[in-house]
Amino acid sequence: MTTLFTILFDGVAYGMLLFVLACGLAVTLGLMNFVNLAHGAFAMTGGYICAVLVNNSGWPFFAALPLAFVSAAAIGVLLERTLYRHLYTRSHLDQVLFTIGLTFMSVAAVDYIMGSSRIFIKLPAALEGQFDFFGVGIGRYRLMIIVICGLLTVALQLILARTRFGSRLRAAVDDPRAAIGLGINVPQVFAFTFAFGCGLAGLGGALSAEILGLDPYFPLKFMIYFLIVVTVGGSSSITGPFLASLLLGIGDVAGKYYVPKMGPFVIYTIMIVILIWRPNGLFGRAAAR
Amino acid sequence: MTATSDVSSHAIARARWRPAEIAFWILAASCAFLFPSRYLIMTDIIRLALFTLSLDLILGYAGIVSLGHAAFFGVGAYSAGLMALHGIINEPVIALVVAGLIAMALGLLTSFLVIRGVDLTRLMVTLGIALLLEALAERFSNITGGTDGLQGIEMQPILGLFAFDMFGKTGFFYSLIVTFLLFLLARRIVNSPFGLSLRAIKNNPLRASAIGVPVNRRLIAIYTVAAFYAGIAGALFTQTTALASLDVFAFERSADLMLVLVIGGTGYLYGGLIGAVVFKMLQELFQTITPQYWMFWIGLVLVVMVLVGRERIHRWVLWGPNLIIRQVFGRKAVVAVPESDAP
Numbered sequence: 001m002t003t004l005f006t007i008l009f010d011g012v013a014y015g016m017l018l019f020v021l022a023c024g025l026a027v028t029l030g031l032m033n034f035v036n037l038a039h040g041a042f043a044m045t046g047g048y049i050c051a052v053l054v055n056n057s058g059w060p061f062f063a064a065l066p067l068a069f070v071s072a073a074a075i076g077v078l079l080e081r082t083l084y085r086h087l088y089t090r091s092h093l094d095q096v097l098f099t100i101g102l103t104f105m106s107v108a109a110v111d112y113i114m115g116s117s118r119i120f121i122k123l124p125a126a127l128e129g130q131f132d133f134f135g136v137g138i139g140r141y142r143l144m145i146i147v148i149c150g151l152l153t154v155a156l157q158l159i160l161a162r163t164r165f166g167s168r169l170r171a172a173v174d175d176p177r178a179a180i181g182l183g184i185n186v187p188q189v190f191a192f193t194f195a196f197g198c199g200l201a202g203l204g205g206a207l208s209a210e211i212l213g214l215d216p217y218f219p220l221k222f223m224i225y226f227l228i229v230v231t232v233g234g235s236s237s238i239t240g241p242f243l244a245s246l247l248l249g250i251g252d253v254a255g256k257y258y259v260p261k262m263g264p265f266v267i268y269t270i271m272i273v274i275l276i277w278r279p280n281g282l283f284g285r286a287a288a289r
Numbered sequence: 290m291t292a293t294s295d296v297s298s299h300a301i302a303r304a305r306w307r308p309a310e311i312a313f314w315i316l317a318a319s320c321a322f323l324f325p326s327r328y329l330i331m332t333d334i335i336r337l338a339l340f341t342l343s344l345d346l347i348l349g350y351a352g353i354v355s356l357g358h359a360a361f362f363g364v365g366a367y368s369a370g371l372m373a374l375h376g377i378i379n380e381p382v383i384a385l386v387v388a389g390l391i392a393m394a395l396g397l398l399t400s401f402l403v404i405r406g407v408d409l410t411r412l413m414v415t416l417g418i419a420l421l422l423e424a425l426a427e428r429f430s431n432i433t434g435g436t437d438g439l440q441g442i443e444m445q446p447i448l449g450l451f452a453f454d455m456f457g458k459t460g461f462f463y464s465l466i467v468t469f470l471l472f473l474l475a476r477r478i479v480n481s482p483f484g485l486s487l488r489a490i491k492n493n494p495l496r497a498s499a500i501g502v503p504v505n506r507r508l509i510a511i512y513t514v515a516a517f518y519a520g521i522a523g524a525l526f527t528q529t530t531a532l533a534s535l536d537v538f539a540f541e542r543s544a545d546l547m548l549v550l551v552i553g554g555t556g557y558l559y560g561g562l563i564g565a566v567v568f569k570m571l572q573e574l575f576q577t578i579t580p581q582y583w584m585f586w587i588g589l590v591l592v593v594m595v596l597v598g599r600e601r602i603h604r605w606v607l608w609g610p611n612l613i614i615r616q617v618f619g620r621k622a623v624v625a626v627p628e629s630d631a632p
Contacts, residue, residue: 092408093354094595097551100544101591108585224420231413261428268421275414279406
C-alpha cells in the first residue's frame with residue numbers, strides 16, 4: 001500500500017514537472033497552431049544556465065531558478081521576433097523542418113560548449129533526502145516541485161481566465177483578424193505568450209535536472225513527452241494538458257515500477273490508443289483546427 | 290475535346306520521358322565506372338535515395354507528414370537481417386521482397402491510425418509508432434540483439450550467381466537496379482489516374498471527395514505502398530552492410546529523411562534521388578570539418594532552407610540547368626520544377 005502511495009507521489013511530481021515543461025508548448029502548438037518541436041531546447045537552456053550559475057558561480061539554487069526562467073524567456077522572445085514569427089502562416093511541414101533544425105543546432109551547440117556528459121545541479125542541503133509521512137517516504141525535492149508547479153498552475157489558470165491579458169490571448173487565438181480589428185496587438189500578445197512559455201520551459205528544465213537528467217540530447221529525448229502532453233491533453237484550456245501530464249507522469253512511474261522491462265512501451269501504447277479514440281485529445285475541442 | 294480526354298492527354302504528356310530524366314539515369318549508372326573506389330558511399334546514397342522516394346510518395350504526393358518513417362525502414366532491415374541470420378530465406382532478392390512485404394503489412398495496419406486526424410495527430414502517431422517499435426526491439430533483445438544489433442549476418446550470392454564482395458561492387462549494382470526498378474514503378478503509380486487523384490487529395494481533401502475520390506482508401510493505399518518502399522530500403526541496408534541495429538528506428542533517421550527530401554524538393558520523384566546525393570555530400574563535408582558537431586550544420590541548413598523558402602532555393606538551383614537546356618533544346622525542355630507545396 002505504501003509503495004502505491006510512493007508511486008503516486010513520485011508520479012504526481014513527475015507529471016507536474018512535465019506540465020511546467022510542456023505548458024508553453026500547449027500554448028504555441030495548441031492555441032497558436034504552431035508546431036514547435038524545439039520547445040525542449042528552451043528547457044535545456046534554462047537547465048544549463050541554472051547549472052552554470054549554481055555549480056560554477058556559486059549562486060544559491062533558489063536565486064538561480066528565476067534567472068533560468070528569465071534567460072529562457074529572453075532567448076525565446078529574441079527568436080520569436082527574429083525567426084519564429086515569419087513561420088506562423090507557413091505549412092506544418094515547414095514548421096516541423098525549421099524547429100527540428102533549431103533542435104539539432106541547440107543539441108550540437110550545448111554539446112560543444114558544455115560537453116556531452118550528464119550534468120547535475122548542486123542542491124541545497126534542505127532539499128536532499130526524504131522524510132516519513134504516515135509510512136510513505138516523501139522526497140523533499142519532489143515535494144518542492146509539487147508545491148512550485150501547483151502554485152504555477154493555479155496562477156496560470158487565473159491569468160488565463162481572469163485577467164485582461166488572458167482574455168486578449170483567448171481572443172487572439174480564437175480569431176486573430178477579429179482581434180486585430182478590436183485593437184488588440186496580436187503579434188505582441190503572441191510574442192509575450194511565447195516568451196512566457198519558453199520561460200516556464202526554462203524553469204522546468206532547471207527543476208528537472210535532478211529527476212529527468214540533463215544532457216545535450218534532452219530536447220530530443222523528451223520531445224515526445226511534451227508532444228504527448230499537448231496532443232493527449234488537447235488545447236482548449238490548460239486543464240487538459242495538466243491532467244494529461246499527471247496521467248503521463250503517474251503512468252510512466254507506475255509502468256517503470258511494475259513492468260520495468262517494457263520500458264516506455266506502456267506510454268506510447270496509451271498515447272496511440274488515446275489518439276485513435278480521440279484524435280483531438282482527451283479534452284480537446286470537437287472541431288479540428 | 291471532352292473533359293476526360295483532356296485530363297488523360299495531360300496525364301500522358303506528363304508521363305512522357307524527358308531527355309533530362311534519361312540523362313540522369315545514364316549519369317547514375319556511369320558513376321559506377323567513374324568512381325570505382327567509392328562503392329560504399331555510393332551504395333549508401335542509393336539506399337537513402339530509395340528511402341526518400343518512399344517518403345516522397347506520401348509527403349509529396351499525398352501530403353501526409355510523417356515523423357516516423359524509419360519504422361518501416363527498421364522493420365525491413367530487421368526482417369532481412371533475421372531471415373539471413375537464421376537461414377529462413379537465403380536468396381537475397383526473395384528475402385528483399387519478403388522484407389518489403391512485411392513492412393507493407395505493418396504500413397497497412399498503421400495506415401488506419403495515420404489517416405485519422407489532422408497534421409499534428411499524424412505527426413504524433415507516426416512518431417509514436419517508430420518509438421514503439423524501437424522500444425519493442427530493445428525489449429526483445431534476445432531476438433534483435435538489443436543495442437549491439439544483429440551480429441554475424443552472412444549474405445548468400447544474389448540469385449545464386451553474384452556474391453557480395455568486400456569493395457561493395459555487387460552491393461552497389463544490386464541497390465542501383467532495385468532502386469531503378471522501384472523508381473519505374475513509382476513513376477508509373479504517380480502518373481496513373483490513381484496518382485492524379487492523390488494530388489487532388491493533397492490539394493484539397495474536401496474537394497477531392499466531392500468529385501468522387503475515395504480519400505481514405507487512396508491514402509491507405511499510398512501509405513501501404515510507401516511502407517513497402519521503405520521496407521525494401523531497410524532490407525537493402527541490412528543486405529549490403531550486413532548489420533542491423535537499434536538505430537534503424539531512430540528519430541534522427543526520420544528527421545534526416547525529411548531534410549533529404551526537402552533539399553531535393555517534393556512531388557516530382559527525383560527530389561529524393563538528388564536530395565540524397567546533396568545530403569550525403571554535405572554530411573561528408575561537415576563530418577570532415579567537425580566530426581563531432583556536424584549536427585549543428587545540418588540543423589543550420591534546415592533552418593536556412595525554411596527561412597529562405599524551399600521553392601525559391603529550387604528556382605535558384607534550377608536556373609542554370611534550365612538556361613542551358615533552353616539554349617540547346619529550345620524552349621520546351623525544362624528540367625522538372627518541383628511543385629510548390631504550400632499548405
